[in-house]
Amino acid sequence: MTNKTILVLGGTGKTGRRVARLLEQQGASVRIGSRRAAPPFDWTVPETWKAALDGVGAVYLSYQPDLAFPGATETVRAFVGQAVEQGATRIVLLAGRGEPAAEAAENVVRNSGVEWTVVRASFFAQNFSEDFFQPDVLAGEIVLPVGDAAEPFVDAADIAEVAVAALTGDGHAGQTYDVTGPRLLTFAEVAAELSAALGREIRFVPVSRGEYVEALRAGGMPEEFAELFDLVTDGRNAHLGDGVRRVLGRPPRDFAEFARAAAADGAWNA
Incomplete structure (x- = not known):
């Protein structure tokens, strides 16, 4: 792999900051792609892309807010085109499992003409400890429209290790990796694991999709977030x-191990 700089988009997020840290530990030249970085990177401001891509040989492409959101594929297509034009030769895309819109973005990367790897990840375990559902855990109730559906929650640290291997190693070009945890868990079982790790009861409270959409609206959140749970509930x-x-x-890290470590690190301290 080239010794050029590796651009880590979403470099302050759940997977991106872990990717950046691992790369730095390996002695790689890393550039964080975020609005607060220098130079700044903003998905909604294409004028920021050129400076962020200057001298970059590889890109960890994590799109915000999600590849399933309207306009994401077109934005990714424009960015990938610019990255290739400026000399990037390797792109590792973080995608969601079972998302048709994410698959459209995957095809953009596959047709880019450079070395590509797709990392398809299930729901992050860290969604319960870093934003999203963290307030619910702190409140003792996880309120979601998922019923008794099950998901193989994956640890963001595992995603990062896979991504770094693809960014820096050989043999990953043209590969799509389905990255999950080692077992299926319902959200009620997640609540039980969190209860065991925290030593206090965390309840799962199922609601209808309509009720959840209303809650999103009341909180000023995009309604599209509700669509992400369709990936869970339809199996x-x-x-x-x-x-x-x-x-x-090696096997992926189990949710119970994640919960114990996050609790010990103070992820749910009030």
């Missing part, structure tokens, strides 16, 4: 992936 992702083992040669 399309209720199976395990082998991406972590294929790339890292």
Whole structure:
């Protein structure tokens, strides 16, 4: 792999900051792609892309807010075109499992003419400890429109290790890695694991999709977030992936291990 700079988009987010940290530990030249970085990067301001891509050989492409949101594919297409034009030769895309819109973005990367790797990830375990559902855990109730559906929650640290291997190593070009945790868990079972880790009761409270949309509206959040739970409730992702083992040669980290570590690190201290 080239010794050029690696641009880590979403470099302050759940996976991006872990990717950046691992790359820095390996001695790589890393540039963080975020609005507060220098130079700044903003998905909504294409004029910021050129400076962020200057001298970049590889890109970790994590799109915000989500590849399933309207306009994401077109934005990714424009960015990838600019990245290739400026000399990037390797792109690692973080995508969601079972998202048709994400698959459209995957095809953009596959047709880019450079080395590409797709990392398809299930719901992050860290969604319960870093934003999203953290306030629910703190309040003792996880209120979501998912019923008894199950998901193979994946640790963001595993995603980062897979991404770094693809960014820096050989043999990953043209590969799509299905990255999940080692078992399926319902959200009620997640609440039980969190309860065990925290030593206090965390309840799962199922609500209808309509009720959840109303709650999003009341909180000023995009209604599209409700669509992400369709990936859970219709069963399309209720199976395990082998991406972590294929790339890292070990099983993925279990949700219970994540919960214990996050609790010990103070993730849910009031």
